[in-house]
Amino acid sequence: MKPTITAFANSPDGGQGLARDMRVRWALEEVGQEYEVRLVPWEDFKKPAHRSKQPFGQIPTFEHGNLVLFETGAIVLHIAQTHQGLLPESPDARARAITWMFAAVSTLEPPATDLEVNEYFEQNEPWGAARRPAVQKRLWTRLGDFAAALGQKEWIDGPFSAGDLMLVEVLVRVEAELKPFPNLVAYVDRARDRPAFKRAFAAQKAVADAAGEPLKIR
Amino acid sequence: MKPTITAFANSPDGGQGLARDMRVRWALEEVGQEYEVRLVPWEDFKKPAHRSKQPFGQIPTFEHGNLVLFETGAIVLHIAQTHQGLLPESPDARARAITWMFAAVSTLEPPATDLEVNEYFEQNEPWGAARRPAVQKRLWTRLGDFAAALGQKEWIDGPFSAGDLMLVEVLVRVEAELKPFPNLVAYVDRARDRPAFKRAFAAQKAVADAAGEPLKIR
Numbered sequence: 221m222k223p224t225i226t227a228f229a230n231s232p233d234g235g236q237g238l239a240r241d242m243r244v245r246w247a248l249e250e251v252g253q254e255y256e257v258r259l260v261p262w263e264d265f266k267k268p269a270h271r272s273k274q275p276f277g278q279i280p281t282f283e284h285g286n287l288v289l290f291e292t293g294a295i296v297l298h299i300a301q302t303h304q305g306l307l308p309e310s311p312d313a314r315a316r317a318i319t320w321m322f323a324a325v326s327t328l329e330p331p332a333t334d335l336e337v338n339e340y341f342e343q344n345e346p347w348g349a350a351r352r353p354a355v356q357k358r359l360w361t362r363l364g365d366f367a368a369a370l371g372q373k374e375w376i377d378g379p380f381s382a383g384d385l386m387l388v389e390v391l392v393r394v395e396a397e398l399k400p401f402p403n404l405v406a407y408v409d410r411a412r413d414r415p416a417f418k419r420a421f422a423a424q425k426a427v428a429d430a431a432g433e434p435l436k437i438r
Numbered sequence: 439m440k441p442t443i444t445a446f447a448n449s450p451d452g453g454q455g456l457a458r459d460m461r462v463r464w465a466l467e468e469v470g471q472e473y474e475v476r477l478v479p480w481e482d483f484k485k486p487a488h489r490s491k492q493p494f495g496q497i498p499t500f501e502h503g504n505l506v507l508f509e510t511g512a513i514v515l516h517i518a519q520t521h522q523g524l525l526p527e528s529p530d531a532r533a534r535a536i537t538w539m540f541a542a543v544s545t546l547e548p549p550a551t552d553l554e555v556n557e558y559f560e561q562n563e564p565w566g567a568a569r570r571p572a573v574q575k576r577l578w579t580r581l582g583d584f585a586a587a588l589g590q591k592e593w594i595d596g597p598f599s600a601g602d603l604m605l606v607e608v609l610v611r612v613e614a615e616l617k618p619f620p621n622l623v624a625y626v627d628r629a630r631d632r633p634a635f636k637r638a639f640a641a642q643k644a645v646a647d648a649a650g651e652p653l654k655i656r
Binding site: 271275276277286287288289290291292293294295297298312315316318319321322323325326327329330333334341342345346347350351354362365366368369 | 489493494495504505506507508509510511512513515516530533534536537539540541543544545547548551552559560563564565568569572580583584586587
């Protein structure tokens, strides 16, 4: 039986790979696990049926038999722990890869999301523009720290892992801010060259193309 | 050999349990694992020696033999996976507990941190006060969603787990905002009643008391 994930019926990004089901699709493609997709219309996100699977009313979810998961980090980790290919074999190396998964969602993603919030939701506030430099500065500090840790390595710690997958998926959210860090641009490009990334991206884009007009969230 | 964690030499909170080594101390106490603590002065956080263990120049880190980890979520998960007591036995229940760990650090903690940033660092900006209601509203939405998911259960999903530990450690950061959610207040109180929590808190406070004047970060 294949797992089922949920995704936007019409993603606000129009299929540019930013909706968070991309992370799960990519992980499933990396390990060669087929999956089903259930599209959720925006108006159903906060309804009880979806909230019973995702208490915060977001996508994606992951369902496999009786197991229901949410949080992309947890879903990707579950996929990585139940298949070969996304985590190293050695226990120490596995723990380090998981550290990078947490770094992606709890150290790098919050300032990236903050910049998105400032761009999308605070732009019409009288103080929206005044706040932007502080938001960018916090993001740049984190990006600079990560760029220093990556250096000229191909992936963050040995072969490509679920850590890289989650890190790249955060970096693409703030692609315009990566320019001062050429090694981060090259890192994202390497990731996008992976056949599994391309299949996941194409699958997500096909949904957006079929949906027509992207959801307006501003 | 005991693991070694790092902590603030003089925490800005003066030992109120908010420095993030508390999460790791608590997890180690829950599983009965003794540990060593290396105190890091603020001025050493961004130096190469510490950054080689924590690329973002923060505390805590976790060192055990050749393994060096950072990110509290990853450290607590590692402790939970290598000891009994913080994760359920069934694979599905384990995956759900890990989902709540990620929800703590990537869904609940970012708006909680945003409120802290607004209170500590934006209070002197001309727009600091104007922004506060939007920050609070985002936090209250997430807290309300989590309160609905918790309901009148003792812990979020079966017996106390690493998921509860991480969730509680985020909630205590915004304790003043929990008042509209009596079940969250009671949840935090239940957690604080655990002997392991009390031991961890006392150990962290002893460091702060010995350090004297708390670090000023505002």
